[in-house]
Amino acid sequence: MPELDADNELLLAESAAPGLECGTCTACCTIMAVTELKKPARWACPHVTSAGCAIYAARPASCRAFNCVWLRGAIGSDESLRPDRLGVLFDCFVSATTGKTRSVAFELWNGAFAEPLAARIVARVAAGRELELSYRDGTWRTIGPDSPACAVPAAAAE
Numbered sequence: 001m002p003e004l005d006a007d008n009e010l011l012l013a014e015s016a017a018p019g020l021e022c023g024t025c026t027a028c029c030t031i032m033a034v035t036e037l038k039k040p041a042r043w044a045c046p047h048v049t050s051a052g053c054a055i056y057a058a059r060p061a062s063c064r065a066f067n068c069v070w071l072r073g074a075i076g077s078d079e080s081l082r083p084d085r086l087g088v089l090f091d092c093f094v095s096a097t098t099g100k101t102r103s104v105a106f107e108l109w110n111g112a113f114a115e116p117l118a119a120r121i122v123a124r125v126a127a128g129r130e131l132e133l134s135y136r137d138g139t140w141r142t143i144g145p146d147s148p149a150c151a152v153p154a155a156a157a158e
Contacts, residue, residue: 010074011092012101014065017073024052027083028066031106036060042138066091075121087112090125103129107136 010017029048033041037060047054053063069090070081083089089106105122107113113122113133122143125131130144 010072011069011103012094013067013072013074016067016071017077020071020073020077022052022071023082024050025082025084026052027089027106027108028063028068029053031089031108032062032066034060034062036062075125080117081121083108086118086121087115088118088122090121101129102132104132104134106134110136112136 026048029045031042033039034045037045039045045053053059068083069075069092070083074092075081075090079085087108089108090103091106092101092103094100095102103125105113105125112118113135122131122133126143126147127145130142133141133143135141
């Protein structure tokens with residue numbers, strides 16, 4: 001099981017960890033809203049291809065500023081944890097509105113949160129901080145250290 005960044009240093013890093021890169025992962029290209037392109041959240045970007053972002057070198061500022069928690073190295077660097085393989089994109093940021101740190105997990109496909117590896121990571125993150133879960137169907141739920149909902153199912157703990 002990967003180690004999680006406990007002190008927020010990597011969770012809030014402004015750049016990718018050395019040796020990590022998006023590759024063909026385009027999870028953020030669908031999940032994140034891009035104001036410069038007038039692209040709403042959970043809509044595929046018109047520039048996304050099977051090989052990645054077609055405008056990567058000239059991508060908008062909001063895309064350049066975004067680094068998922070995996071890319072920052074905060075949940076481990078194993079390729080199986082990359083959002084497009086795990087089924088969950090983790091983000092952590094300081095809210096411009098409240099000034100508080102927010103941790104969010106976006107489900108990339110229905111049922112991804114329930115898959116064993118993803119369920120273990122969600123539970124480990126939520127054991128240390130409040131975690132907002134954004135389900136593929138558009139619903140949201142918040143879990144955290146005091147929530148029984150963040151307990152790892154027995155099958156996922158093995």
